Amino acid sequence: MTVANAALTETYGRHLASRGLAPATVRNYIADLAPFAEYLAGQDIALGERAEELRAFVERAGPERVPLEYRNLVRDYVAWLLERRELASGRRAGSRGHARGSVLRLLAALRALLRYLIEAGHLPRAPLWEPRSTLMRRFTPRPPARLPDVLSAGEAARLVEAPQALSTPAGLRDAALLELLYGSGLRVSEAAGLDLDAISLSRRTVRAFGKGSKTRVVPLGGASVRALRGYVREGRPAFAAASSGPALFLNRRGGRLTTRSIQAIVRRHAAAAGLRDDVHTHTLRHSFATHLLDGGADLRVVQELLGHSTPAATQVYTHVSQAEARRVYLASHPLARGKPRVQRR
Numbered sequence: 480m481t482v483a484n485a486a487l488t489e490t491y492g493r494h495l496a497s498r499g500l501a502p503a504t505v506r507n508y509i510a511d512l513a514p515f516a517e518y519l520a521g522q523d524i525a526l527g528e529r530a531e532e533l534r535a536f537v538e539r540a541g542p543e544r545v546p547l548e549y550r551n552l553v554r555d556y557v558a559w560l561l562e563r564r565e566l567a568s569g570r571r572a573g574s575r576g577h578a579r580g581s582v583l584r585l586l587a588a589l590r591a592l593l594r595y596l597i598e599a600g601h602l603p604r605a606p607l608w609e610p611r612s613t614l615m616r617r618f619t620p621r622p623p624a625r626l627p628d629v630l631s632a633g634e635a636a637r638l639v640e641a642p643q644a645l646s647t648p649a650g651l652r653d654a655a656l657l658e659l660l661y662g663s664g665l666r667v668s669e670a671a672g673l674d675l676d677a678i679s680l681s682r683r684t685v686r687a688f689g690k691g692s693k694t695r696v697v698p699l700g701g702a703s704v705r706a707l708r709g710y711v712r713e714g715r716p717a718f719a720a721a722s723s724g725p726a727l728f729l730n731r732r733g734g735r736l737t738t739r740s741i742q743a744i745v746r747r748h749a750a751a752a753g754l755r756d757d758v759h760t761h762t763l764r765h766s767f768a769t770h771l772l773d774g775g776a777d778l779r780v781v782q783e784l785l786g787h788s789t790p791a792a793t794q795v796y797t798h799v800s801q802a803e804a805r806r807v808y809l810a811s812h813p814l815a816r817g818k819p820r821v822q823r824r
Contacts, residue, residue, distance in 0.1 A: 549605045632770055651714030680699075
């Protein structure tokens with residue numbers, strides 16, 4: 480299902496791209512607006528290019544009632560997402576309602592769209608949509624307290640070593656890819672977008688093009704350098720015979736590996752290493768950050784390596800480290816669960 484008509488999708492997509500958002504981020508914003516278009520359709524409101532019907536809806540009781548109409552609209556949309564929308568995809572196929580974390584993401588996409596339509600003069604203004612407004616918090620469900628899923632150091636080692644037994648071009652490629660994801664903490668989109676010249680084996684660095692079109696340089700560990708050197712010298716030429724493109728990681732047809740293909744590679748080798756079935760590319764990024772903090776790395780250094788714009792996004796990994804420290808303490812220290820029994824002779 481599209482956001483609305485093709486004209487709105489195209490013009491809004493260009494607006495997002497003009498703000499420096501990556502193409503994948505633009506696609507995600509557009510996709511996250513599909514539920515809102517579906518909700519409006521249930522109210523017999525079409526989300527046209529200029530939002531004429533939506534404007535008529537929020538102004539139906541007069542200009543002074545517009546703020547209240549907006550609030551009622553958002554409140555009912557959140558209730559619909561949580562309780563009434565039928566989901567026909569994902570692991571819980573046919574289930575009813577979105578998870579609260581998904582609702583937060585969908586509301587962020589909605590706010591961005593309505594601010595765009597207001598600035599374009601298609602919708603009336605209201606305090607709810609002002610950039611510094613906190614009114615949206617009243618309608619936003621509190622997200623569950625979830626910590627990032629991480630692997631232990633031993634599990635991460637088993638995963639990155641899984642393809643090393645394969646001396647094929649694909650095995651060399653997968654070994655280099657996994658070493659890079661875990662050893663440098665790249666996002667899957669960043670790994671997929673790497674060109675050959677982004678890697679410097681002599682300087683032991685990788686230049687990643689991240690969110691918000693920001694570029695950062697991340698160190699390469701010794702294991703990553705060895706795996707990448709083996710792939711570039713012996714593995715990649717076998718794939719590059721079918722293409723002369725600049726991509727670092729190639730598929731069998733010589734094209735650039737997609738993010739979906741990389742995710743499938745991680746799942747396949749996680750299964751081969753005997754790990755749980757929910758290991759994905761971001762698990763390696765979470766593990767990279769957590770293991771750095773466990774090893775004594777400064778939080779701001781980890782923030783820089785991850786490409787986070789603020790320390791708040793990185794702060795969650797300190798909680799993971801503290802949770803792991805508590806788990807080890809409770810499992811290992813004799814006084815952790817109370818005084819030990821004194822054996823009488």
